[in-house]
Amino acid sequence: MTERADIDWFFKGAKNLWSPAALILMSAFVGFSALARESGIEIGHAMLITISIWALPSKIILVGAALSGTGLAATFLAVSLASVRFIMMVSALFPELRTKETRTTTMLFLSHFVAVTSYVIAMEKVRDVPREHRIAWFAGTAITLTLANTVLVGVVYQFSTAFPPIVMAVLFFLTPMYFLTSLWASARDDVVKFAMVFGLILGPIFHVVLPDIDLIASGLIGGVLAWAVGYLAQKRKSVA
Amino acid sequence: MSFDAIDAAWWSILFILIGGWLATDIWRWLGVLLGNRINEESQALVLVRAIATALVAGVIAKLVVFPSGSLAETHWALRVGALAFGFLAFQLAKQNVMVGVVSGALALFAAIAVF
Numbered sequence: 001m002t003e004r005a006d007i008d009w010f011f012k013g014a015k016n017l018w019s020p021a022a023l024i025l026m027s028a029f030v031g032f033s034a035l036a037r038e039s040g041i042e043i044g045h046a047m048l049i050t051i052s053i054w055a056l057p058s059k060i061i062l063v064g065a066a067l068s069g070t071g072l073a074a075t076f077l078a079v080s081l082a083s084v085r086f087i088m089m090v091s092a093l094f095p096e097l098r099t100k101e102t103r104t105t106t107m108l109f110l111s112h113f114v115a116v117t118s119y120v121i122a123m124e125k126v127r128d129v130p131r132e133h134r135i136a137w138f139a140g141t142a143i144t145l146t147l148a149n150t151v152l153v154g155v156v157y158q159f160s161t162a163f164p165p166i167v168m169a170v171l172f173f174l175t176p177m178y179f180l181t182s183l184w185a186s187a188r189d190d191v192v193k194f195a196m197v198f199g200l201i202l203g204p205i206f207h208v209v210l211p212d213i214d215l216i217a218s219g220l221i222g223g224v225l226a227w228a229v230g231y232l233a234q235k236r237k238s239v240a
Numbered sequence: 241m242s243f244d245a246i247d248a249a250w251w252s253i254l255f256i257l258i259g260g261w262l263a264t265d266i267w268r269w270l271g272v273l274l275g276n277r278i279n280e281e282s283q284a285l286v287l288v289r290a291i292a293t294a295l296v297a298g299v300i301a302k303l304v305v306f307p308s309g310s311l312a313e314t315h316w317a318l319r320v321g322a323l324a325f326g327f328l329a330f331q332l333a334k335q336n337v338m339v340g341v342v343s344g345a346l347a348l349f350a351a352i353a354v355f
Contacts, residue, residue, distance in 0.1 A: 066243035087270045094275040095275050104272065180300050191290050
């Protein structure tokens with residue numbers, strides 16, 4: 001009974017492949033595939049990078065490292081630093097998905113498919129999914145997205161040299177434009193909006209001042225600031 | 241030992257798996273373990289969500305201000321302007337994401353074509 005329903009919810013999740021969020025992500029992966037080809041990465045490697053890393057910013061860093069002849073240890077460090085955010089994104093997301101019965105191994109497996117798009121889709125829609133089916137629904141959403149984009153990277157790779165630079169530039173631009181609006185639309189409270197504003201301002205500043213730990217620094221400082229501002233605003237409201 | 245250091249298929253694959261897959265997934269796994277200790281209703285989750293959001297916002301700003309590929313050849317003011325334009329359109333359209341993304345992309349396309 002529940003198993004049958006879980007399969008239904010898995011496929012309901014898989015249908016998110018046709019959501020605006022997923023379509024925009026796919027256009028960003030068209031951009032990535034072209035970047036990989038421009039950089040001289042082989043098609044099989046481009047697909048392996050897509051399915052094994054999945055997060056777009058970390059993929060771009062790996063391609064950059066391969067291109068510039070960076071050593072494995074330094075590459076590991078650079079990709080790690082760009083991926084530290086997942087500790088926060090995953091630990092913010094899974095408490096909303098799991099039940100008391102959900103096995104940790106299931107969550108460890110599913111966590112691989114977390115990236116900004118699946119995070120945003122989940123945060124936006126998870127409250128409409130009954131708690132006991134959320135893991136199945138998220139699995140359908142996120143695994144489908146990953147596999148579809150891996151195939152897409154392989155297909156686009158064959159054709160991407162035909163794109164003029166202005167089209168490539170716009171394709172690369174879709175990702176940040178989409179992240180910005182969808183993250184804002186899925187924000188449930190003011191703290192998240194404060195955090196976005198602080199992160200947008202601090203990201204480029206720390207990129208210049210602390211290039212090695214820019215994202216962690218903007219996340220920790222921006223996030224704690226946003227939380228404190230939200231906490232004080234709440235307190236003032238409850239006093240008045 | 242760089243990506244091209246050893247001219248063999250196994251080395252490229254190992255490089256991607258260690259430098260890419262492992263370097264990314266350890267943080268996802270740690271996130272699961274940390275998430276197991278967080279209560280859904282707690283202030284700790286509000287704080288974690290704020291930090292996660294500020295991190296992603298940092299990624300967004302970096303992709304626009306310090307981009308890679310063909311986007312890097314455009315002037316930064318065009319990119320930031322197009323992002324602001326898209327966000328404004330998104331707000332005016334009652335937070336419709338599609339309207340925001342299409343407006344921002346068209347604005348950038350027009351700006352590159354004109355300047």
